[in-house]
Amino acid sequence: MQELRDLARQLLADETVDVVVGWEDSPRGARPIFAATPDDAGKLIFDTRCLHDLATYLNPRRKQVTDLGKLAIVVKGCDAKAVAGLLREAQLERDRVVLIGVRCGGVCEDSMAPEPVALTPETVAPRCFGCDNREPRLVDHLVGEAQPEPPGPLLSLDERVAALDALTPEQLWEYWTAQFDKCVRCYACRQVCPLCVCERCVADKSRPQWIETASHPRGNFSWNVTRALHLAGRCVGCGECERFCPSGIPLATINRKLQLVVEERYGYRVADDPELKAPIGDFRLDDQQEFIK
Amino acid sequence: MSEALYLTREALQELVAGLLAAGTAVIGPAHAGGPRIPGLEERERPTAKGIYGSLEYREVGDAAELVLGPGMPRLSLKQFFLPQSEDLFAWKQRGAEVAIRETPTTFNPRVVIGAKPCDAAALEVVDAVMNWEYRDELWNGRRAATTIFALACAVEDQHCFCPSVGAAPDTIRGADGLLTPVDGGFLVETVTDKGRAFVEAHRARFAAAPDGAAGQARAFRDAATAKVGENTRIDAARVQDWIENHFEDPFWATLGVRCNGCGACTMVCPTCHCFDIVDEEEGVGCGTRRRCWDTCQAGKFTLHASGHNPRADQIARYRQRINHKFAIYPVKFGDVLCTGCGRCVRTCQMGQNIGEILVAIDEHAQR
Numbered sequence: 336m337q338e339l340r341d342l343a344r345q346l347l348a349d350e351t352v353d354v355v356v357g358w359e360d361s362p363r364g365a366r367p368i369f370a371a372t373p374d375d376a377g378k379l380i381f382d383t384r385c386l387h388d389l390a391t392y393l394n395p396r397r398k399q400v401t402d403l404g405k406l407a408i409v410v411k412g413c414d415a416k417a418v419a420g421l422l423r424e425a426q427l428e429r430d431r432v433v434l435i436g437v438r439c440g441g442v443c444e445d446s447m448a449p450e451p452v453a454l455t456p457e458t459v460a461p462r463c464f465g466c467d468n469r470e471p472r473l474v475d476h477l478v479g480e481a482q483p484e485p486p487g488p489l490l491s492l493d494e495r496v497a498a499l500d501a502l503t504p505e506q507l508w509e510y511w512t513a514q515f516d517k518c519v520r521c522y523a524c525r526q527v528c529p530l531c532v533c534e535r536c537v538a539d540k541s542r543p544q545w546i547e548t549a550s551h552p553r554g555n556f557s558w559n560v561t562r563a564l565h566l567a568g569r570c571v572g573c574g575e576c577e578r579f580c581p582s583g584i585p586l587a588t589i590n591r592k593l594q595l596v597v598e599e600r601y602g603y604r605v606a607d608d609p610e611l612k613a614p615i616g617d618f619r620l621d622d623q624q625e626f627i628k
Numbered sequence: 629m630s631e632a633l634y635l636t637r638e639a640l641q642e643l644v645a646g647l648l649a650a651g652t653a654v655i656g657p658a659h660a661g662g663p664r665i666p667g668l669e670e671r672e673r674p675t676a677k678g679i680y681g682s683l684e685y686r687e688v689g690d691a692a693e694l695v696l697g698p699g700m701p702r703l704s705l706k707q708f709f710l711p712q713s714e715d716l717f718a719w720k721q722r723g724a725e726v727a728i729r730e731t732p733t734t735f736n737p738r739v740v741i742g743a744k745p746c747d748a749a750a751l752e753v754v755d756a757v758m759n760w761e762y763r764d765e766l767w768n769g770r771r772a773a774t775t776i777f778a779l780a781c782a783v784e785d786q787h788c789f790c791p792s793v794g795a796a797p798d799t800i801r802g803a804d805g806l807l808t809p810v811d812g813g814f815l816v817e818t819v820t821d822k823g824r825a826f827v828e829a830h831r832a833r834f835a836a837a838p839d840g841a842a843g844q845a846r847a848f849r850d851a852a853t854a855k856v857g858e859n860t861r862i863d864a865a866r867v868q869d870w871i872e873n874h875f876e877d878p879f880w881a882t883l884g885v886r887c888n889g890c891g892a893c894t895m896v897c898p899t900c901h902c903f904d905i906v907d908e909e910e911g912v913g914c915g916t917r918r919r920c921w922d923t924c925q926a927g928k929f930t931l932h933a934s935g936h937n938p939r940a941d942q943i944a945r946y947r948q949r950i951n952h953k954f955a956i957y958p959v960k961f962g963d964v965l966c967t968g969c970g971r972c973v974r975t976c977q978m979g980q981n982i983g984e985i986l987v988a989i990d991e992h993a994q995r
Contacts, residue, residue, distance in 0.1 A: 366979025513662035523890030
């Protein structure tokens with residue numbers, strides 16, 4: 336922690352950056368802080384409640400953050416994958432941001448806990464299971480000590496996917512109808528997504544109205560399916576969409592399923608390497624294309 | 629309030645069965661339905677949103693489904709008066725002829741049992757705007773058709789702050805009657821003619837309050853008042869005054885920067901009532917005009933056709949949310965547009981905390 340605070344103070348003092356985006360403790364658990372002074376830098380924390388994907392603040396949609404000047408941002412391995420996604424898609428210039436990587440031993444599911452949460456199968460975030468990036472590579476500084484591997488969760492994302500894969504199409508339809516029925520169309524899933532970068536989302540276009548605004552089943556399916564497909568092969572699996580959903584829709588299950596499909600079909604596995612080409616922006620002669628008829 | 633009557637759990641069961649048999653819908657806090665998928669149940673794990681669990685307000689088919697105790701439904705009661713989306717009318721055009729099918733504005737009777745007092749109070753707060761320059765027929769129709777029994781609240785957690793905004797864990801605002809839990813059932817007090825008529829119509833289900841019940845109810849309510857008294861306390865009038873005079877204060881810039889602009893806070897809010905009206909075509913020359921929840925936290929909310937946006941960033945949008953609730957609405961309608969339920973605080977995963985913000989404003993106001 337001290338290492339992180341000292342580094343942040345240094346970056347602010349020598350005017351390398353104007354603001355360090357990290358986490359602080361609050362009456363509502365851990366939350367993002369935009370540290371602009373040495374005092375603020377002293378508030379920085381990193382513990383198991385720091386599950387926010389701060390890379391979302393690098394998203395060009397966030398004018399109020401771009402206006403702050405040059406940023407340093409604290410990233411876990413999963414967040415670094417999101418930064419790589421933004422670089423890969425030319426949404427961010429590498430020299431605009433200083434990346435402070437933290438060695439991560441997994442996070443819990445509850446950012447709002449009053450104290451750091453010990454990781455157990457009950458508390459660990461499912462996305463941390465099998466994490467291949469606990470020491471982010473795409474960084475300018477790496478802080479913290481090496482962390483032990485987190486415990487496996489009660490129910491991993493792959494197990495969630497498997498439970499649904501076992502259903503008949505009718506049962507699946509019933510399940511997702513009930514889930515999407517809860518959607519209030521706040522678009523929290525989109526707003527928090529580090530990779531939802533469209534300046535004007537298709538859901539906000541009204542001439543023509545591609546996606547109906549009303550939260551009837553047709554509108555809710557249009558929105559949720561479009562969101563999912565637009566993130567296929569781009570989603571880094573940070574799980575923020577699911578965490579922010581005020582209605583509790585299991586969006587990470589959808590994203591994981593699509594990750595698995597993309598991996599199987601295109602051999603693509605999301606990583607914090609901006610040079611790695613994503614299937615959505617790449618064409619290879621040996622791409623599977625039997626579905627084109 | 630009327631003299632309190634007693635409703636046992638068994639009598640409540642009979643009351644609800646009778647209402648349902650007579651075609652009256654019964655709405656209350658209950659666990660969400662939906663299919664259970666083998667192997668997926670473990671997903672429901674306690675988190676900060678835990679006080680919601682799978683609790684929601686919904687129509688029940690049996691009194692046993694009602695969860696009449698601690699716990700707060702994820703969404704407020706407003707969805708039953710201002711649905712997430714509702715039809716206003718449908719049209720069909722053939723040549724120069726346009727046929728309009730109006731949406732009925734009268735509704736079947738409904739009874740809400742176990743409304744959180746803050747959620748019931750919110751309806752009365754919003755009544756003012758729904759009957760301001762235009763009397764909203766759909767809102768008023770649903771209000772008229774609904775009898776609401778609130779359930780005195782034991783206070784959920786540290787984010788409840790109803791007394792700061794003129795409510796209380798046992799407020800009767802917006803309700804037709806109030807239930808207070810006592811041994812074996814509830815003490816029932818009626819507040820409005822509608823509430824009294826309801827009890828009169830089902831008089832056989834209610835008994836005289838047993839000895840000691842009144843004292844028990846008082847103790848329950850006093851304990852709740854004391855508990856919530858330890859939470860956020862502000863002077864709403866002082867906060868209003870500061871906001872009105874500090875539109876350009878640098879304080880606002882410190883709030884909006886963290887905000888996602890997702891509007892989840894407005895969706896879960898019992899008093900946020902802004903809506904968008906859309907025409908959804910459903911074929912050639914036909915379609916439905918619908919009213920849907922909207923949010924001041926979205927850029928599109930104030931985007932002009934010219935491309936200009938008077939609230940250009942999240943800082944301006946977040947200021948608007950606070951401003952509307954704690955200054956604009958009180959000036960116009962004499963009520964704070966907030967009943968202190970704390971849902972926005974519990975919902976915001978970025979840690980935006982309205983209690984903390986109000987305290988900060990109140991401190992600014994006292995400098």
